[in-house]
Structure formats: C-alpha cells, structure tokens
Amino acid sequence: MVQRARLIYNPTSGNEGMKRYVADILAVMEAAGYEASAYQTTPAPFAAKKEAARATEAGFDLIVAAGGDGTINEVVNGVAPYEQRPKMAIIPAGTTNDYARALRIPREDPVAAAKIILKGQTLKMDIGQANNHYFMNIAAGGMLTELTYAVPSEFKSIFGYFAYVLKGAEMLPGVRSVPLHLEFDDGTYDGPASMFLLAMTNSIGGFEQIVPDASLGDGKFSLIVVKTGNLGDMLVLMAKVLNGGKHVDDANIIYAKTAKLVATRTDGEEMKINLDGEYGGSAPMTFVNLKQHIEMYANVAEIPQKNLGPDTEAKTAYMAEVENISQQDVDGNGKIGE
Template identity: 30%
Template sequence: MKKLVLFYNPVSGHAAFKNKLDWMIEAFQRRGILLLLYRTKKEGNEEFASFVRAVQPDGILAAGGDGTVHECVNLMVRHGLNIPIGIIGSGTSNDFATYLKINEDMERYFDCIADGKTKRMDLGRVGETYFINVASAGMMTGIAHEVDARLKNALGKMAYYIRGIGELPKFHAVPLRISADERRYELEAFLFVVINSAVVGSMRNVARDVSVTDGKLDLLAIRKCGLPSLMSITADLIAGRPVSEKEQVLHLQAADFYIESAEPMESDLDGEAGPMLPLRIETVPAAISVFYEG
C-alpha cells in the first residue's frame, strides 16, 4: 500500500481545512493510499524531516496557503527529502496551486497523485531560502506580514485590501539597480516581483511566457509613473490581463538577478518576511518533483 504524508496547516484558509480531513482520508483510502497526518506548528517544524524518514512515504502533500507550501518545500530541500510533493491549496492565497490549476478538480488531481504522475519544476533561491512562487519588495510588500492572523482568517483576501488602502498615502518610488544575467538596469520603481509562475497575489496572467520549467525567473518592476498609469496597470492585473508589455513595466527573464536599493527595503518570499535588500536571486532548475498532470 502506498503511503503519503499530509503536511497540513490547521489555521490556514479560515481554519477550515481540518474539517476536510476525513474527506481526504477516505478519498485516498479509496485509491489504495494510506494518508499519514503531520499537523504543523507555528513555532517551527524541523522534526518533520525525522517524521518523514521514519515513515518512508511515497510522497508528501502540503495543505495550506503559499506560506505552508513554502515551509514544506524548504524543509524538504534542506533535509534532502527527494520525493514528490503534491499541493492542496487551502489557504488565503494559493497562487502556485492556482497557476497549476490543481484546485479546479481535486478528484482528478487525487487520481494523478495515485498514478504517480510527476513533473520536475524550478525553484527560486535567496541565500539559503527557497521560494516556490515569488520574491518581491516595494510598496505593499510589508502588508502581508502586518495583517493580523485573526483578521486574515475572518476576511480572507479582503484583509489585505483593507490594509493596503491605509498604506496608499505612503506609496513612493525607490531607485533600484538591477543585474539580470549581467545585464544592468537602473530605474525608479514602486515595486518589483521576481516570479516563478504567472499568478501573484491572486492576480492571474501577470506576464506572458512565464514557465516553471524553463530554468529562468521573470522580473516585473513597475516604474515610477503618474496615478492614472498606475491605476491602469492595477485594473489590468485585477482583470487578469498581462502587464509585462506595458511601457511602465520592466520585464526581464534571467537565471540570476542581483537587486540593490537606494533605500532600506524588506523582501517577501512566498508571503513570508525575507531579508533586506540587496538580494541575489537565483533559479534552481528542476529542483523539485511535483505531482502534476500537464
């Protein structure tokens, strides 16, 4: 009988996932798979690697938002757990799962997992920390770190929007120096994101020609511009239209980025607080095996 470890966050996505545990256990049992549960803790989960080695599963399922997937992937890579991972998007933000269209038909995805269908996918790396979807800095970046967990569970994505409205008077552009595979750029920008997938902040198709298997990451930086242009970019993002070709947006593809700021800026890695700039952001090609049919 196959075994899978379910790495689940009990408080993600309105803290409702734990009510689905019996459904998931039954769904995998029906497919001849034993589901072994690992409940995450806020204060750290380093013992997860020992748990996995003890039970020797055929794969791991990460259930939660992007932050939970981020933690699970980092534990796996750091401890050399080279087995497939499946993603059960059940958090406030499920950008990577949305990009892969995993949540659209969970029974079909469970079949994919049971059949052992996998695909190697890239990761990004900042220092010793890996990210599966996005590294960013600039206006709005700190909001995800400042939203109270209770408010996020009660209001979901609306909590971020409410917090963001309060930050509008503080928005300003920052001088950046960017090296992308040794090509150099200087600009004033409101923010930048370095992305692995084309879904960021629940906004789909933010750029064209983005792939999780091309050995490269994509940088998008919104240049300093007037309010009408900024509102136009925002409207396109909300509507799911790519902004990578807009005049006010710098779009670069590279395997390696080095980004410096003239002002102190905190980064964000998959919605979790990252280091201060400057950042070296590297692509790690085909770093993980993901249960995926496509």
C-alpha cells in the same frame, strides 16, 4: 516495496476546518498506493518545515502539504535542501492559494484536491533560493510589497485576497519609488522603482494576468520591475493588468526572464523582501532559480499548454488528455458533437 506518504497539515487553516478531512485524505493517499500517515503542525516555529525535513531524511516517497501558502512554503523549505527529495502534493486551505490556482488544484474541497494524486500527473517545478531560504511562487521587494505585511491575519481570514486589494487601495497614495540596483541575465538596472517581483507561476495574489506567459519548470523567473511610484501611473498599470496583461509593454515596466537576480537598495535604507507572502529577510539579496527541483502532483490536463514549459512528460500527458476528450466528443458520423 510499499511506498510511504506523509500528510503534513495545519489544523488552523481553512477556519480550522482541515482537521475534519484528515481521515478522508489519508484514504485517498492509500488508494493511490501509499502507506499513509499524518502529522498535525503545532504553534512551535517551523513545525511544518522540521517535519518535512524529518520525513525526507526518513526516505518518504511523497509529502502532502495541507494548509495555506505559508504552510506549503515551510514544507518546501524542509524538502528542498536535500539531494534525494520526495514528490510533493498540496491541499490548499489558505487565503489566496496561488500555487494551487496555478496547478489547477481544487481550492474549495480538500478531498477533491487530494484526489489529484489519483490522476498520477506530475510537473517538475522550479524552486527559488534566496540566501538560505526557498520559495515556490514569488519573491518581491519595494514599497508596493510592504502592504502584505500590513494586512492583519484575521482580516485575511475573513476577506481573503480582497484584503490585499483593500489594503493596497488604502496605501497606494503613499507609495513612492526607491533607488535600486538590479543585476539579471540580460543586464542591470540602476534607478528608481516602487517594486521588483520574481514569479515562477502565473498566479499572484489571485490574479493570473500579472505574469501572463509564465512557463512552469523552465528554469527562469519572470522579472517585473515597476519603475514608477506615481499614483496616476500605478492606476494605468493596474488597468492594463486587468486588460489581458498589457502592462508588460508599458514604458514604466521592465519585463524579463532571468535565472538569477541580485537586488540592492542603493540609498542605505532597509528593503524588506517578501518570499511567498511572508517576510524573508532584507536586501541585498541574491535569488537563484533551481530548475525543476521538486516534482509536484498537478492537474496537468487543466493547465493551459502555454504555461506547461519544457516538461516533456507533462506536455505528453496534456496532449493525451486532450486527444481523449476529443475522441469522446466525436459522434457516430465522425463529426464533432455540438
């Protein structure tokens, strides 16, 4: 029986360059054994989400999401609610492309990203659920996260994730702590915090040191709570992030693994929640990890083994690839080549 695949692509992603790659991407999907077709998103609200839901209901075997993290998030939201879900693949064409970075998918060449499907390597990835919304990479709240809403879209298009760095530097002196009540697996926290963050991969805003030990598909969020809003403390924490992720041991940080989080701001003021870089509603909010909820094509052999998590098939593929490379490096004398 022929398997069907649907490409859902955002024509405005990548400086509107995605359109010229569609034919080549469909050819790759066909070479992978799928009967392939494409859908171009429209400016209508949730166009990608609605098409992903329609394709899921129609029984498609694979959905390929091409665009920025926002487009990919929409496709995930279209697929995640169903009991029977297609596999997914992603073709990054956005600003930071955190999810592609974590899965080691090429970020500069859409056709090369599509060719990851030809490798046949997949990971069963966790998906976060927050009320009626789903997210695949991060959820966050607090004053530190509000800078993401303040970066104009055209600024992001020109400067990429450095736009966030520049805007963050501008806003940092005004950041302060707010009173939070957080309930997670290991207990509760009642006190001031400038931010809480839930992560499911090790790539956040283009940085891989923020959650250095992220384990893909383990059913747990990595929770970071920044208790301080002091500018000097924040600069110290940033330096520790860049110095190998040593911030996780700082007294101003709570770092824990949890399958669930309940977050409330206790002074009655609004706290906006960021889901995968976009506004996702306001606290109080409950976040639940849906373990290994969607099977994603990934460049498994390039992902550090420490980040692969409990997915036995992925680890087997990784070790097989490493062994294959090692064998190629052995010279005729049984010695590893220089």
